[in-house]
Amino acid sequence: MNSTIVRLSTQALLGRRRGLVLALIPAVVIALAVVIRVLTEPGTGYEIVDAIGFTLALPLVALLASSAVLGPEIDDGSIVYLIAKPVPRRSVVLSKYVVAWLATLTLGALPLLVAGLVLDSSEPTQALAWALGGAVAGTTYTALFLALAALTRHAVVIGLLFVLLWEGLLGGLLSGIRWLAIGAWGQEIAASVSDAVKAPGTGLLYAVLAATVLTVGSVWFAGDRLRSFTLRGDE
Amino acid sequence: MATISLDAVSRWYGNVVAVNGITMSVGPGVTGLLGPNGAGKSTLIALMAGFLSPSAGTVTLDGATIWRNTEIYRTVGLVPEREISFGYLTGQQFVLANAELHGLPDPGAACQRALEVVEMVEPAARRIGTYSKGMRQRVKLASALVHDPSVLLLDEPFNGVDPRQRLHLMALLQRFGAEGRTVLFSSHILEEVEQVARQIEVVVSGRHAASGDFGEIRRLMTDRPVQYVVVSDDDRTLASALISEPSVVAVGLRPRGGVDVSVTDLGEFAHRLPRVARDARVRLVELTPTDESLESVFSYLVGR
Numbered sequence: 293m294n295s296t297i298v299r300l301s302t303q304a305l306l307g308r309r310r311g312l313v314l315a316l317i318p319a320v321v322i323a324l325a326v327v328i329r330v331l332t333e334p335g336t337g338y339e340i341v342d343a344i345g346f347t348l349a350l351p352l353v354a355l356l357a358s359s360a361v362l363g364p365e366i367d368d369g370s371i372v373y374l375i376a377k378p379v380p381r382r383s384v385v386l387s388k389y390v391v392a393w394l395a396t397l398t399l400g401a402l403p404l405l406v407a408g409l410v411l412d413s414s415e416p417t418q419a420l421a422w423a424l425g426g427a428v429a430g431t432t433y434t435a436l437f438l439a440l441a442a443l444t445r446h447a448v449v450i451g452l453l454f455v456l457l458w459e460g461l462l463g464g465l466l467s468g469i470r471w472l473a474i475g476a477w478g479q480e481i482a483a484s485v486s487d488a489v490k491a492p493g494t495g496l497l498y499a500v501l502a503a504t505v506l507t508v509g510s511v512w513f514a515g516d517r518l519r520s521f522t523l524r525g526d527e
Numbered sequence: 528m529a530t531i532s533l534d535a536v537s538r539w540y541g542n543v544v545a546v547n548g549i550t551m552s553v554g555p556g557v558t559g560l561l562g563p564n565g566a567g568k569s570t571l572i573a574l575m576a577g578f579l580s581p582s583a584g585t586v587t588l589d590g591a592t593i594w595r596n597t598e599i600y601r602t603v604g605l606v607p608e609r610e611i612s613f614g615y616l617t618g619q620q621f622v623l624a625n626a627e628l629h630g631l632p633d634p635g636a637a638c639q640r641a642l643e644v645v646e647m648v649e650p651a652a653r654r655i656g657t658y659s660k661g662m663r664q665r666v667k668l669a670s671a672l673v674h675d676p677s678v679l680l681l682d683e684p685f686n687g688v689d690p691r692q693r694l695h696l697m698a699l700l701q702r703f704g705a706e707g708r709t710v711l712f713s714s715h716i717l718e719e720v721e722q723v724a725r726q727i728e729v730v731v732s733g734r735h736a737a738s739g740d741f742g743e744i745r746r747l748m749t750d751r752p753v754q755y756v757v758v759s760d761d762d763r764t765l766a767s768a769l770i771s772e773p774s775v776v777a778v779g780l781r782p783r784g785g786v787d788v789s790v791t792d793l794g795e796f797a798h799r800l801p802r803v804a805r806d807a808r809v810r811l812v813e814l815t816p817t818d819e820s821l822e823s824v825f826s827y828l829v830g831r
Contacts, residue, residue: 294629300613307615370612372578373621373670376605377628379596408580519595523569523578 293380297387297452301361305395310360314395317353318403324437325407335412341422345404345474346482350426351455352399355391356434359448362441362514370524382515389438389511396434401426421486429478432503435510442517470494477503529589529602529709532577536584538570545570547733548584552622553711555827557704557722560713561744567733568713569608572682576605588678601629604671608682614656617649618666621655625670634673641669645699659693668691668699680701681712685719691770691806697723721745752776755796758813759804762786768807772799785813 305311328337330439362385364370375381404426408419422475436454440447440463463476464467476492480499494502531553537547546567553575562568573579574586577600586593592597598638613621622641625633642648643666650658654667664684671679681700685693700723703710714720720727721741729737729744737747759765763790768777774796777789792794804811 294628297626300616300624303615346749364612368612369607369609372605372607372609373611373613373625373667374602374628375597376576377625378600378604378630379628380597416611520580521578523573523576523609 293390294383294387295380297374297384297393299492300374301388301391302333304364304432305357305360308309308509310356312398314353314356314360317356319350321349321403322407322410325410329410331402334414338408338411338418340411341404341419343409346422346426346459346478347408348455349403350396350400350430351451351459351475354392354396354430355397355437355448355451355455358389358403358434358437359451360437361388361439364443366441366521367445367524371518371521375518375521380475381518381521382512385438385442385511385515385518389435389514392438393431393434396430400430413458415486415488416436418488421482421489424479424485425480425482428481428500428503429474432474432477432507432510435507435514439510439514439517442514455489467493471498473504474503528555528629528707529575531572531678531709531711532585532587534585534587536574536581536586538567538574538579538582538681544607544734546574546581549730549735551728551735552586553709553726553728555704555707555709556725557710557712557723557758558722558726560711560718560724560728560730561715562713562730562736563715566715566730567644568715568730569682569734570715571604571730572711576603576607576680598736600672602676603680604676606664606671606679606681608668608686611663612653617654618642618651618662618669619728620770621666622651622669622673626673629674631674636770637673637675638669641673644672646695650811659689661688664688665692665694668696672712674710678709679711681710683714684712685716686712686775693719711805717744724781753793754783754793755788755790756785756813756815756817757788758785758815759801760810760812761807764807765804765809767812768803768809769800770802772796772801787817793801 319339321340325340328340375384388460395422397421401423405419405423408422409416437451440450444450459473459475463473468491473496474492477499479489479492480494533549533551536546560568560571566608570579574581575593577596581593588599588602590597623634623638626637631637640691642651645668647662647665647669650662655663660668669750681760683698688696700710700712704725725740727741727744728735729740737744757765762784766780769775774790774792775788776791779787782786812830
């Protein structure tokens with residue numbers, strides 16, 4: 293961990309237009325929850341937390357946050373200024389990961405708790421379950437998308453395809469995808485906390501292990517990519 | 528005192544060879560890396576700065592491998608050609624961040640000192656996004672100087688910098704060289720390199736074409752055969768008369784009129800041409816040098 297990298301990454305994350313978009317996503321989720329709560333009975337419309345907050349908003353926040361802390365600097369090569377330093381590259385990546393991870397927890401997982409409580413304050417366990425599952429899934433999403441940003445300049449597109457096509461569309465059609473879907477692992481963990489959440493069926497142990505392995509592996513991989521960062525001239 | 532050594536270094540991308548078997552050693556003082564665009568100068572600097580792995584050969588700093596070795600940055604300062612895109616930071620914040628990343632005991636003082644060296648104390652409170660090209664270049668230099676490195680690598684530092692700031696930069700580089708630092712900068716302009724560098728390394732098409740102090744390089748470039756086109760009222764007669772001159776090494780007829788002449792001894796040729804023409808009863812219409820461009824100088828050095 294390096295405090296200077298943390299500070300610069302935070303500025304990069306919040307100081308640009310991306311910061312606004314990032315804050316807009318949870319704002320929409322919570323606003324939807326408030327609107328539905330005002331217009332209907334408590335307990336209805338909980339899909340806001342499940343289908344929108346957890347399945348869509350959370351991975352989007354993770355994708356935006358992790359690509360914002362690393363993507364632009366790698367794309368335009370200006371990361372050279374940060375890594376031509378006697379600072380281990382893995383610590384650079386870890387610092388950037390922590391910034392993106394905290395953003396995902398605050399703007400992706402925490403709003404699940406808020407929206408859940410707004411929709412049905414009589415079921416705090418269910419809201420907490422989604423937030424916990426969201427925290428675990430967000431941790432892994434952030435790591436995976438950071439590795440993508442270190443690997444390719446098309447990280448956002450690939451990340452979107454992963455979320456929308458693989459986990460979203462195909463995950464809904466083919467139940468086997470739960471073994472390779474971060475969202476399903478998070479939901480498994482949420483289900484272990486509250487019976488109101490439907491378990492995808494991978495088992496809690498598998499979900500925790502898979503999320504841990506993918507998180508550690510992705511951050512390690514991103515560090516490795518940065519250790520081999522290559523500056524190509526314009527020629 | 529620090530020396531960067533390249534030993535039989537090659538770098539290729541697929542089928543494209545960017546650097547081809549280069550062996551050179553860059554020691555204290557100012558060294559100019561001279562070559563036309565696309566010659567592999569940036570590739571070489573990337574290799575020396577640890578931002579490219581050699582496909583073959585070794586790149587070392589005082590014996591230590593540079594690739595994947597972040598410790599070298601305690602000794603090396605790099606000014607990439609790449610723009611700083613940290614436009615949302617002020618110059619001060621940017622240079623200070625660099626000082627902190629170096630783990631300096633007093634980053635604030637180091638930052639101040641570096642800004643003073645490049646004369647950027649005043650504008651350092653403004654955001655980098657508002658800077659001119661020359662100011663950005665100086666902030667980049669400050670960020671590379673902040674840890675007082677004994678090696679300074681600069682990729683095309685004079686590109687797009689206005690004449691006054693260029694002189695300032697040149698004076699700075701000379702000062703660093705005189706202080707015993709190893710300074711290497713790349714450029715495609717001979718005059719620029721001549722003014723600053725003690726040692727010149729010429730790179731063309733990824734190969735090490737020449738090496739020496741600027742006197743040697745000048746001589747190499749002026750001793751080469753020079754090409755002229757002579758237009759006259761009887762090209763064939765003039766050509767046959769010219770080939771018997773010792774200062775002329777080759778003569779060719781141009782399809783649309785004119786004679787291509789390769790000359791080794793310029794002075795002698797200038798002296799003899801009017802006489803040869805008069806004796807052959809040929810009227811000279813035009814005499815034009817054809818290859819004063821640096822590109823042709825380079826291609827001569829490579830073909831040598």
